[in-house]
Amino acid sequence: MMSNWHTLTPASALRRVVAQLDTTVCDIGIGVSMPLRQTSVGLHSSGEVLRGGDSDGRASLESLSNTPAAAVGFSNEALNIAHGRDVLEEMDYGRLRSLDLESRSVWGNESAADGVLAELARVQGFDRLPVLGGPADVDAVVAARGQELFRGVNNPRYAEEFKTGPYFAGQLETSSFGAGTYASTDREVALGYANDRPEGVIRMALRPGARVTDIDSLSTEMAEVDRELGSELRLLEGVERSPEQNLRRDEVNGQRDLILSDMGRYATARGYDAYHLGLDSGDPTWVLLNRSALTVER
Structure with a gap:
């Protein structure tokens, strides 16, 4: 029965999923139903699935999904959804x-x-x-x-x-x-x-x-992060600089200049x-x- 999903296009698979969507989502591995909560923007489960991805852009199935398509467990190749993470400290x-x-x-x-x-x-x-x-x-x-x-x-x-x-x-x-x-x-x-x-x-x-x-929540979040980075920068400026401290200072300045300067970024x-x-x-x-x-x- 599951194999039928492999023959569907992403769009038709998604339509089939939506037709089966209920107010609960089932963990395929252990068969436990988890309630979905409604918000102003959609449905969220208390779990998360489709995180990361490999080099050809396919997401990997890990646990429960907040995506309806994954709720019934069809092939992870049917959708190509990227789930974001916090990369503020990872960037070059x-x-x-x-x-x-x-x-x-x-x-x-x-x-x-x-x-x-x-x-x-x-x-x-x-x-x-x-x-x-x-x-x-x-x-x-x-x-x-x-x-x-x-x-x-x-x-x-x-x-x-x-x-x-x-x-x-x-x-x-x-x-x-x-x-x-x-x-x-x-x-x-x-x-x-x-x-x-x-x-x-x-x-x-x-x-x-x-x-x-x-946008209001985003502005508040950005202001708080900027305050924290400003405090860290003042501490870095007040001590004798080591190579590691110089590197961190450059990172903090980069975060403030290149990321916090734009809401979309x-x-x-x-x-x-x-x-x-x-x-x-x-x-x-x-x-x-x-x-x-x-x-x-x-």
Whole structure:
């Protein structure tokens, strides 16, 4: 019975999963049901599955999933979802500084992406391709309490690249809300960005269980981290410098200059899939970071 899953496309597998989704999720290994809790952005289980991935981008099955597809245990090859982690202390800040300088050297070029965000996305696996499907596939994700979203682009080629091409990290410093892929819950807003051309509108859904936050919470989190790093930097400045202390000082400065300077970069470094500008306030804007967490209409 399980072998049938191996013959399904990612989109059709996801539809089949959603059709079977209930209010509990079962641990395949031990047969224990675990309750799902509802939040404003989707369904989360108290376990986690699909973490990390190998060199060809396939996620590995470890325990329980907060992804509906994994709840019934089909092949881990059916979906290609990357689950983020905190990589703030793992990054090579010398390399990131070089990428930042390179991005700034071509600032204003429409095709020039934020090199720092692109590297963070690569490390997290957020540059993997989305699941592609038909309207019914996106409907199924939305029915499972995924977040329906629309993105408008002024060139249909950009829509195709978003679905099947290399990850585009967004342009450097083009928004005060951070680097990333901007989308809206309102199709009419997206249509305006597409110059009223329907072929320039991308319809998609962010998976249930995606790790998301809002801009106010993100700002508070960033301010606290910045205070902690500032305190550490003052301590480092007040002692005799060793090679190790000099290295740590460079890392702290890199984190403040290159990560905390931009919401999108910071959220990606901390493993968020997306953030929104305020659902309660009625702002329809979302900033997407993890392309693999999306089901996109062809």
